Amino acid sequence: MSKFDYAIFVGGYDDLAVSKEKYSKEEAVEIAKAELERDKKPYYICICNGYVRHRAGINEDNEPCVGWWLEYKEYKRSCPCWVFHISEKEDHGFHNEYECILVS
Numbered sequence: 001m002s003k004f005d006y007a008i009f010v011g012g013y014d015d016l017a018v019s020k021e022k023y024s025k026e027e028a029v030e031i032a033k034a035e036l037e038r039d040k041k042p043y044y045i046c047i048c049n050g051y052v053r054h055r056a057g058i059n060e061d062n063e064p065c066v067g068w069w070l071e072y073k074e075y076k077r078s079c080p081c082w083v084f085h086i087s088e089k090e091d092h093g094f095h096n097e098y099e100c101i102l103v104s
Contacts, residue, residue, distance in 0.1 A: 002079035004052050006031055009070045011060035014083040017052050017070050025082060032084040033103060042104040044090055048097050050083035051075070 006018040006028075016035055018028035025047075032045050051071045059065040070083065090100045 002052075004054070004068060004079045004081075006035075006081075007052075007068055008035065009068075012070055014048070014050065014070060014085045016084040017050060017068075017081040018084070019052075020080040020082060023082075028082040028084075029101060032082075036084060036086050038086060042102055044087045044100040045103055046085050046087050046098040046100045047082050048099070050081050051078035052081055053078045 001021050002019060004017075004019050005022060006016065008016055016032055018031050020028075023031065029045065029047065032047070036045060051074050052068045053071055053075055054066075054068055054077075056064065056066045057069050070081075071078065074080070087100060090102070
């Protein structure tokens with residue numbers, strides 16, 4: 001089992017990843033509602049499958065960094081996750097793999 005729990009990510013399409021090894025989908029949605037909460041309602045929390053992996057890479061400031069990286073392809077030692085982002089509309093035009101949950 002991975003040491004990854006959940007975390008906010010910056011610089012990509014999705015903002016939050018929650019471990020599938022430690023949380024049910026329902027628990028992950030509740031975490032997303034708390035972590036991604038916005039004052040302006042209604043909005044949608046969009047959920048899809050993804051992975052995180054602890055590795056070296058280049059961060060958004062173009063600096064070398066070792067840490068958890070959000071990815072959409074499974075590699076050796078990847079941790080399966082639910083990944084989340086916020087959208088103002090249900091049809092957000094990214095791709096059809098996302099389930100959108102209304103928060104009102």
